[in-house]
Amino acid sequence: MQEPKISPDQSKTLAATKYVKLYDLAYENGVHYYDASRRDKDQLFAFKQDPELGSALPDAVCAVIIVKEAGQKDKLLLFYEYRYPAGSYLLGLPAGLIDPADLASPDPIKTAMIREIKEETGLSIGEKDTVEVINPLVFTASGFSDESNAIVKAVIHVDDLSALNHKGAEGTEVFGDFKLVDKEEAHRLLKEGRDDYGHYLPLVAWAALCYFVSDLWK
Numbered sequence: 133m134q135e136p137k138i139s140p141d142q143s144k145t146l147a148a149t150k151y152v153k154l155y156d157l158a159y160e161n162g163v164h165y166y167d168a169s170r171r172d173k174d175q176l177f178a179f180k181q182d183p184e185l186g187s188a189l190p191d192a193v194c195a196v197i198i199v200k201e202a203g204q205k206d207k208l209l210l211f212y213e214y215r216y217p218a219g220s221y222l223l224g225l226p227a228g229l230i231d232p233a234d235l236a237s238p239d240p241i242k243t244a245m246i247r248e249i250k251e252e253t254g255l256s257i258g259e260k261d262t263v264e265v266i267n268p269l270v271f272t273a274s275g276f277s278d279e280s281n282a283i284v285k286a287v288i289h290v291d292d293l294s295a296l297n298h299k300g301a302e303g304t305e306v307f308g309d310f311k312l313v314d315k316e317e318a319h320r321l322l323k324e325g326r327d328d329y330g331h332y333l334p335l336v337a338w339a340a341l342c343y344f345v346s347d348l349w350k
Contacts, residue, residue, distance in 0.1 A: 136159045137159065138157055138158070138160075139159070139160070140173075140179050142158035143157045143178075144156045144158070145173060151170065152169070152170060153171070153172075154168050154169075155173065155178075157178050167276075167277065169277060170279065171278065177278040177280075178278065188269060188280075189230065189240060189241070189268075189269070189282075190268065190269040190280040190281050191229060191230065191279055191280050192227060192228060192229045192230060192244075192279075192280070192282070193228065193230060193248060193281060193283075194225045194226065194227035194245075194281050194282070194283055194336055195225055195226045195245050195248065195249055195284045195285070196225065196266065196283065196284070196286070196340045196343055196349065197225070197226065197249065197287075197288060198287045198344065198349055199290060199312060200287065200289045201289075201290050202291060205315070207313060207314050208312070208313050208318055208340060208341065208344040209226075209253065209310065209312055210223045210224065210311045210313065210337060211224065211226075211252075211253070211298075211307055211308065211309065211310045211311060212308030213306065214306035214307075215334070220331050221329075221331075222327070222332075222333070222334050222337070223311065223321075223327050223331075223333060223337045224334055225336055225337065226253055227252075227281070227336070228247075228248040228251070229244075230244045231244065231247075234247070241265055241268065241282045241284065245263060245282075245286070246263060249286060250300060251301070252300060252301070252305075253296055253297070254295045254298075254300070255288050255295055255296070257286070257288065258288075258289065261288045261289055262286070262287045263284060263286045264285050265282060265284055265285075266284060266285050267282065268282050269282055270283060285343075285349050287349070293310075293312070296310050313341075313344075315345055318341045318345045322338070322341050
């Protein structure tokens with residue numbers, strides 16, 4: 133397939149804030165495309181060559197957490213988080229940006245994910261637990277943004293659920309209740325396409341439900 137050629141020199145920064153930037157990407161024959169990104173211009177995926185695209189670190193991480201509680205069915209751990217663009221609490225997963233300090237570790241993705249799990253759920257990773265990368269980088273909304281996430285699987289053993297909390301919430305993070313779903317309830321949520329309040333599912337929650345019910349995590 134012949135790819136459109138982008139001109140970094142002609143591409144412009146239209147807006148820049150601490151958290152997001154908007155770029156006008158100038159392609160051959162005068163075609164323009166807009167890209168909302170967390171990245172500085174010299175780190176945009178649009179300018180990377182194929183080898184770099186296959187080895188780049190993502191902006192953030194998110195976790196598919198399976199909770200193994202003694203005497204109970206295996207459950208997928210979800211929770212409600214207020215999503216400002218949607219104006220509602222939506223079902224989601226523990227997630228967060230890879231911090232500069234994470235980059236100094238041998239495995240930035242796992243390091244960031246273990247930290248985010250602790251902050252957003254109160255759960256710590258123990259000797260019996262496993263943390264594995266499912267996919268090192270997926271684009272979240274590549275028609276509008278180059279935002280990228282690593283998807284991580286964590287299987288966590290607990291004696292009970294008393295450790296669950298959102299005490300590590302930071303900044304604008306606003307969390308609601310936890311929701312642990314077994315396989316039957318996960319099927320129901322996928323079939324209905326909405327949560328118990330009638331809200332549509334975010335794509336990452338939908339993907340986690342599919343991964344859980346398919347038993348790919350086992």
